[in-house]
Amino acid sequence: MIQLLHIELFKIFKRPRTYISFGIVTAITFVIQLAMLTDGKGFVNFALSGVNEQFDIQGNILNGYLIAYIILQSLLIHIPLLVALVAGDALAGEANAGTLRLLLTKPIARYKLVLMKFTGAFIYTVLLIVWLAVVALFLSLLLFGKGDMINLKSEAFVMILQDDVMWRYALAFAFAVLAMTTIASMSLLLSAFADNSIGPIIATMGIVVVLTILSNLELPLFTIIKPYLFTTHMIAWKGFFDAPIPYYAIGRSALVLVIYTIGFLAATVWYFNKKDIKS
Amino acid sequence: MRKILLLCIVLAGTLKVKADDGTKLFYALRTKILTVKDYTADVKMKIDVSFMRVPQLRGTLYFKAPDKMRLERNGGLSMLPKKNINLTISNLIPSGNVTVIDMGPVTVKGKKLRLLKAIPEDDMANIILTKIWVDEANLVATRAETTTRNDGTVIMDLDFGHYTNYGLPDKVTIYMNVKDYKLPKGVTMDYNDETEATKAPKSASQGPQKGTIEINYLKYAINTGLSDDKFGKR
Numbered sequence: 001m002i003q004l005l006h007i008e009l010f011k012i013f014k015r016p017r018t019y020i021s022f023g024i025v026t027a028i029t030f031v032i033q034l035a036m037l038t039d040g041k042g043f044v045n046f047a048l049s050g051v052n053e054q055f056d057i058q059g060n061i062l063n064g065y066l067i068a069y070i071i072l073q074s075l076l077i078h079i080p081l082l083v084a085l086v087a088g089d090a091l092a093g094e095a096n097a098g099t100l101r102l103l104l105t106k107p108i109a110r111y112k113l114v115l116m117k118f119t120g121a122f123i124y125t126v127l128l129i130v131w132l133a134v135v136a137l138f139l140s141l142l143l144f145g146k147g148d149m150i151n152l153k154s155e156a157f158v159m160i161l162q163d164d165v166m167w168r169y170a171l172a173f174a175f176a177v178l179a180m181t182t183i184a185s186m187s188l189l190l191s192a193f194a195d196n197s198i199g200p201i202i203a204t205m206g207i208v209v210v211l212t213i214l215s216n217l218e219l220p221l222f223t224i225i226k227p228y229l230f231t232t233h234m235i236a237w238k239g240f241f242d243a244p245i246p247y248y249a250i251g252r253s254a255l256v257l258v259i260y261t262i263g264f265l266a267a268t269v270w271y272f273n274k275k276d277i278k279s
Numbered sequence: 280m281r282k283i284l285l286l287c288i289v290l291a292g293t294l295k296v297k298a299d300d301g302t303k304l305f306y307a308l309r310t311k312i313l314t315v316k317d318y319t320a321d322v323k324m325k326i327d328v329s330f331m332r333v334p335q336l337r338g339t340l341y342f343k344a345p346d347k348m349r350l351e352r353n354g355g356l357s358m359l360p361k362k363n364i365n366l367t368i369s370n371l372i373p374s375g376n377v378t379v380i381d382m383g384p385v386t387v388k389g390k391k392l393r394l395l396k397a398i399p400e401d402d403m404a405n406i407i408l409t410k411i412w413v414d415e416a417n418l419v420a421t422r423a424e425t426t427t428r429n430d431g432t433v434i435m436d437l438d439f440g441h442y443t444n445y446g447l448p449d450k451v452t453i454y455m456n457v458k459d460y461k462l463p464k465g466v467t468m469d470y471n472d473e474t475e476a477t478k479a480p481k482s483a484s485q486g487p488q489k490g491t492i493e494i495n496y497l498k499y500a501i502n503t504g505l506s507d508d509k510f511g512k513r
Contacts (some may be wrong), residue, residue: 050460051331052361058349059356148356154462154469159333162355226471238470243332249470 004112008120012086018124021082022131025075029135032071033143036062048150051157064141065149065165069241071136076176076234080183080208081201082128087121087187088200091272095195101277111269114188118265121184129177137169151241158243168240175237175254182230182257183208185264192272230260301381301395304413311418311446312369317343317505318447321497324350326358328490330460333358340494346370347510360455360492368446371425371435373399373406387412392421405429417443431456442499450495457490 012018036043040062048057091114094100104110149165151158160168183204190200211231214222226232236253239246324336338352348367350357382394392412399406405428412422423435433455437448 047462050458050462054361054457056359056361057356059352060354061356147354148352150356152462155330155460157331157333157460159331159356159358161334164334232471235470242470243334 001112001116004108004116005119008116009123012120012124017089018086021085021128024078024082025128025132026135028075028078029071029132029139032074033067033140036067036070037143040067047152060145060147061150062144063147063149063162064137064144065147065160065162065169067140067144068137068169069149069151071140072132072172072176072237075132075136076179076237077212079128079132079176079180081205083121083125083180083183084187084201084204086124087118087184088191088204089197090117090121090188091191092194092197092200093191095277096197104277110273114192114265114269114272117191118185118188118268121188122181125180125184126177129173129180132176133169133173149241151238153242158241160241160243168245172237172240175240175250178254178257178261179234179237182234182261182264185261185268186230189264189268189271192268192275195278228256230257233257301393302377302379304381304393304415305377305379305395305397305411308411308413308418308420308446309372312372312420313344315342315344315369315445315447316502317341319500319503319505322350323495323497324358325493326490327493328457330457331490340496341505341509342367343505343507343510344369345374347507349510360453368420368423368435368437368448368451371406371423371433372409372411372420373397373404375404376400382410385412387422390414390421414439419443419446419448442496442501445499445501447499447501448496450493453492453494455490455492 044061045052048061051057091100094103103113146162148162149160151160186207187200187204190203191197194200208231211229215226215229215232233253233256236250239250239253318341320340320342322338322340324338326333326336336350336352336355336358338350338355338357341347341349341351348359350359376399378398378400380396380398382396385392385394393415395411395413397409397411407426407428409426410422410424411420413419414421417439419437419439421437421439423437424432425435426432433453435454436452438450439447440449442449
């Protein structure tokens, strides 16, 4: 099993496209940081206009913690694509290259192969989120300094003391790993259906985009289905920046994501076990 | 007829004396408050506004008469009510010439106080009317209710202890009107946790809501000659 994992990781990290994701995360982060360095005050004034009318807030509002939150908010919409680049390619890429049949001639159970592909995608996801934490949080702290963090919700203004922020980020990034693992498992399932990696990658993004829109539309028609969409629960990391922290709701969201992940993985194993491998 | 006229004169005289007493008391109180030109105080501040979730803030509050105030929080954010709603009693009592109406003695929480109504003679002043509950024995205002032209009504409760001689409170509670706050959900992309605890209470109307700010003054340094530089924008 360990050897299989080594091979899988070697394959993932040997490919240049794997590093494109890290480059994209870095580029987007730099762009947001640059924008905030040049025009951050205007953004903060706009966002705080409702509060500024009544309270005079002074200090380093535009600090590293707030910048990291803004980056995380915008990047977690794009990261599913980057996860799909690897997870969507895991089985379909092998089929496309004609190595899948060869691989399955080895005495390896198919479910083990799927689990190794999933573990490889999971490790890649963890590394991507860790890299996101490094460039989004630590680099932002370096550029913008520390300070109390503000979190603007639609009906509330939340302020978190600077000594109380770091552990929230640790939990938020951990939750982001869980959310992206769900994406990886879905992408792996789609990858099992295809013989070309483009299809699963695009399908993953299509599903994420459509479901994210449904999750955010405030229409009674979608209210019933929202709790069952995994995209509704993917943003539960934001709950760690609330006061009080809605632990029950976050736990429920985590459970939904775990169920989805296991479901996608089980479906992948089931389908791949009975799949007629032709290439 | 002569008796009625005499009674009216005596009554008018009594009221005049009472009004004079109230005016004297008001000016004496204001003079005492204005003896504090500046102070630096270690404070604990609690903001209780429906849409704000702010933890208790500790910091140093700088004040310089007549209206300069700044909260410094060792690298953290500081929040103070804007405009004329200042955290000090000197900004809630009218300045200049004032017409004082003595409403007589009242008992609040078992304590005998004197209620004064002060109306500024300047028609353009932001303060329209201030009701002051005065502890005559210590010459301090324990409550002020100020109706302003632009900032609604502000109520301030003051508890005194260690700095009564300067008319500086140990604890101040300010009740003020706050406007509603809302950002589009499409912008904030809120996580809908569906728990009542994290939801901002819905106001019955979209009108102003009440907010409370509680400040505990732990230690004062009074009249140290603070420079204006302390109050510049940071």
